[in-house]
Amino acid sequence: MDNGEDWDELGENKRQRKRRRQHRQKGPKRTSERSKDESFARTEEDNFLSNLEAKSGAFNWMKEDRYKRMFRDIETKIQGALGVGTYDWVDRRVFDQVFDRLTLMSLYKLMKAGTIDTLDFPIARGKEAHVFRATTIDGRTIAVKIFHTSNAVFKNLVQYIEGDPRFGGLRRRHRDLVDIWVRKEHRNLSRLARWGLNVPRPLGIHKNVLVMEYIGSETVSSPKLREVKVEDPERVFDILLEFLAISWQKANLVHGDFSPYNILWHDDKPVVIDVGQAVVQSHPKAQEFLVRDVTRLVEWATKNGVEVTLAEAMFEVLNMELGHVEQLQYEEE
Ligand SMILES: Nc1ncnc2c1ncn2[C@@H]1O[C@H](COP(=O)(O)OP(=O)(O)O)[C@@H](O)[C@H]1O
Ligand SMILES: [Mg+2]
Structure with a gap:
């Protein structure tokens, strides 16, 4: 399967050259560099996607025998994510963006391993990742977070760097970065769960695909705290303050x-x-991030009628008595 990498890289290079050519034709940059860059990135992304669609280039690899079989195996299992039935917001463009070759291969691996059986429906789409509700082989619901392996901003930047022999292999390194980011989210989830904190349990990982416990009902994922009016904000504030205190003092995050x-x-x-962005205490910005996190919590609390100051909350997070809190024997599944 790994030979496929080279085939893909070749395709990428061709597209890179084409994009560089298109850029040259547009001439040198003038005013408002930033907005120009942004619109350039957008146009490039559009061109890129419509080119792929026109030539079906993106999915030529699927016609290769070794992939054909693989895709046939998982095609029916990802129907839910493709916008069949009620969930028709995933159009072809989104499909192309999320389910590139490496991602399909990751899903295939996770399906072969039994971690995922079917992708059922999309829960959320963001700039960096799409989240899907899925089901395991033994019928349990799970959440699958698929991180994008490329993005318009990166594509825009990369053209100024790739081709410069000092910075070869940048695209590969970007993919590596995404994979590292996903591993970081997975490890952070494990660590927080080990300290008994209420986070989705991590259930599996492969490259840019993270599988975790699903938080929601059969039909919809649970709402964000932002969207609900809680009955007892004081209690929720206490739980979240303790979350921050245990993270900082015990889990070192x-x-x-x-x-x-x-x-x-x-x-x-609250869950x-x-x-993914959580850092350990020794990170140079850890204290700055901690103050920001506590500030956000205090803002939420005061808005919901809890009387508390930032200084008090900060003091609690740093000094809360947590002698009773012990690490769980948490076995990753
Ligand atoms: N384990 C989960 N169970 C249910 N819904 C989830 C889960 N993880 C994420 N989501 C949903 O997906 C959205 C995006 O996930 P999040 O991890 O916040 O990614 P992003 O980096 O895009 O903000 C969340 O706001 C939530 O609605
Ligand atoms: Mg988020």
Whole structure:
């Protein structure tokens, strides 16, 4: 399967050359570099996608025998994600963007391993990742977060660097970076779960695909804390303050993006998600991130009628008595 890499790289290079050529024809940059770059990236992305569609270039690889079999195997299993039935917001463009060859291969591996059986429906789409509800081979619901392996901004930047012999292999390195990011999210989830914190349990990982416990009902994923009105904000504040204290004092982690958008409200309790950016205490920005996280929590709390100051909350996070908190014997599945 690995020979496929070279085949793909070849295709990429051809597209790179074409894009460089198109760029040259557009002439040198003038005013408003930034907006020009942005619109350039957008046009490039559009051209790129429509070219792929026109030539079906993106999926030529599927016609190769070794991939044909693989894709046939998983095609029916990812129907839900393709916009069949109620969930028709995933159009062909999104499909191309999310399910590139490497991603399909990762899904294939996770399906062969039994971690995923079917992708059922999309939950959310973001700039960096799409999240899907899925089902395991033994019928349990799970969440699958698929990180994009490329993006328009990166494509825009890469053309100025690739081709410069000092920076060869950048595209590969970008993919490596994405994979490292996913591994980081997986490890952070494990560590937080080990300290008994309420996060989705990590269930599996392959390259840019992260499998975790699904937080939601049969039909919809749980709402964000931002979207609900909780009955007892004081209690929720205490739980979240303790979350930050245990993360900092025990798990040695700072979430870094601790906002009501990254906290789901499930079974009358907050569940913290999106931990890819969490860093350890020794990170040069750890303290800055911690203050920001606590500030966000205090903002949420005061908006919901809890009387608390940043200084008090900060003091609690740093000094809360946590002698009773022990690491669980958490076995990753
Ligand atoms: N384990 C999960 N169970 C249910 N829904 C989830 C899960 N993880 C993420 N989501 C949904 O997907 C959205 C995006 O996930 P998130 O991890 O925050 O990614 P992003 O980096 O795009 O913000 C969340 O706001 C939530 O609605
Ligand atoms: Mg998020």
